[in-house]
Amino acid sequence: MKIAGFGVEEWLNKWEKSATYDISQSTIxxxxxxxALALDGNxxxxxxxxxxxxxxxYGWIEGSPDFKAEVSKLYKHVDPDNVLQTNGATGANHLALYALVEPGDHVISEYPSYQQLYDIPKSLGAEVDFWHIREDKDWYPDIAELKSLIRPDTKLICLNNANNPTGTLLDEAFLKQVVALAEEVGAYVLVDEVYLPLDHPENFTSIVDLYDKGIATNSLSKTYSMPGIRVGWTASNHELADRFRKYRxxxxxxxxVFNDLMATYILKHRDKVLARNRQLVLNNLNIYKDWIDSEPRASVVMPQAVSTSFPKLDIPEDIESFCVQLLQEQGVLLVPGSRFDMPGHVRLGYCADEATLKEGLKRLSEFLRQYD
Incomplete structure (x- = not known):
């Protein structure tokens, strides 16, 4: 089996510990x-x-009953028994793809998006077609393109909602159109749902609440600000959960044991976590908007209070070289868009702490002045 290098992870593995002002991450x-411990008030x-x-x-192999119950509360139609605990959302995505995709299968993947969603199917011998998102359409995919790509033998459609790196959210009406097309051919729909819009979370709809053959993957790493415990999950129907168990x-x-307990504790206090993160995201989003408005060499399709963004930088040089020089001279870390096959852009995670964000953006602007 051959697989491409994981562009984002290879970049962060090399550079993130060198950063003084890390505004590359997509975690809140x-x-x-x-x-975390202060959440219980005691x-x-x-x-x-x-x-x-x-x-x-070893503890509970699939996740404790309390964990499964708390996760099931995030959905309308998921039985706790159909929740499987994984090593982050990366583990959840890998599990679902490993269990479903076989050589010769036809897979449609949103592109660009999280690299697992297209390169793992490729590595398993699937034929993968890209369903493109485009900046001039506010990074939204075109349902007409999906209609042209889907085939009677399409096995799986992979989405990232909200999208990494752009932060674009697919609404319920659009997802229902995807489901209608998937139903026509019996395709599964896998959606990585680690990013929740915190301005209007009610606008988010999980794929498992729309489609019996939908698979939701998620984790505590982004919206819930606890990547250090490496806990994620799959949520699906019973037939898929049983299939996933075997491969898991x-x-x-x-x-x-510790990670399961902490994950359950965080989920039980999720209202407090989300209140903390909503304040941080909305405050930082205003700082980010002001910076974009004042920075002539940057433009962006603003995310909907999702913790990742994908601005375009107007610079006359290779984006990776720019990012390396920015880090070495200013201590500011971004992810070059080339790691998503989109040179000219960068992933900018504006949901660092406020002081880091402000200083990182200030230094980024100072560095950009050399091209004026």
Whole structure:
């Protein structure tokens, strides 16, 4: 099996620890343990009471009943038994693709999007067609293009909602059109749903609440600001969950006792987490908008209070060279758009802490002045 290098991860693995002002990430500013434990109003006493009574064995293999119950509350029609805990959303995506895709299958993947969603199917021997998103259409895909791509033998459609790196959200009406086309040929629809719009979360609809053959993957890494515990999940119908179980046994045993407990604790306090993150995102989005308005060499299709964005930079040189020089001279880290096969753009994560964002944008502007 051959697979392309994972462009974003290779870039971050090489450079992120060198950054002073990291505005490349798509996580909403990660919580410290102290912040997380303060959610119960008693400095984590409820969490530690549970933790101190646990043996550090394998724990619940698929995720504890409490974890499954909390995840199922995020959806309208998902039974807790159909939730499977994974090693982040990357583990969830890998599990679903590994379980479903066979050599010769036809897969349609939104492009650009999270690289797993097209390069893993390719590596498994599938024929992958790209369903393009375009900047002049506000990074929205065209349903007519999907109609032209879909075939009687299409096995799977892969989406990223909201999209990484652009932050574009696909609304319910659009998703229903996708579902209608998928139903015609019996295709599955896999949607990576790690980004929730925090200005109007009610505008988000999960694919599993629209389609029986829909598969939702998610995690606590982005919207819930806890990437350090590496907990994600798949949510699906019962038939798919049973299929995933078999393949899951070959890819992981468990996420660990501590991680499961912390994930459940975060989900039980999700209203407080989302309130914290809504304030941060909306505040930083205003800072970001002001910067875009004042920076002549940057333009962007604004995300809908989603923690990732994809601005275009008007510079006369290779975007990767620019990003390396920016890091080395200003300490500011971005992800070059070439890592998403979109040179000329950068992924800018505006949901770092406010001080990092402000200083990072200031230094980015100072660096851009050399081209004036």
């Amino acid at each position: 500013s990660s919580m410290t343990m102290a912040e 400095d984590g006493a409820s969490f530690y009471d549970l933790l101190n009574s646990q043996k550090m064995n 046994d070959y890819t992981m045993i468990c996420c660990g």
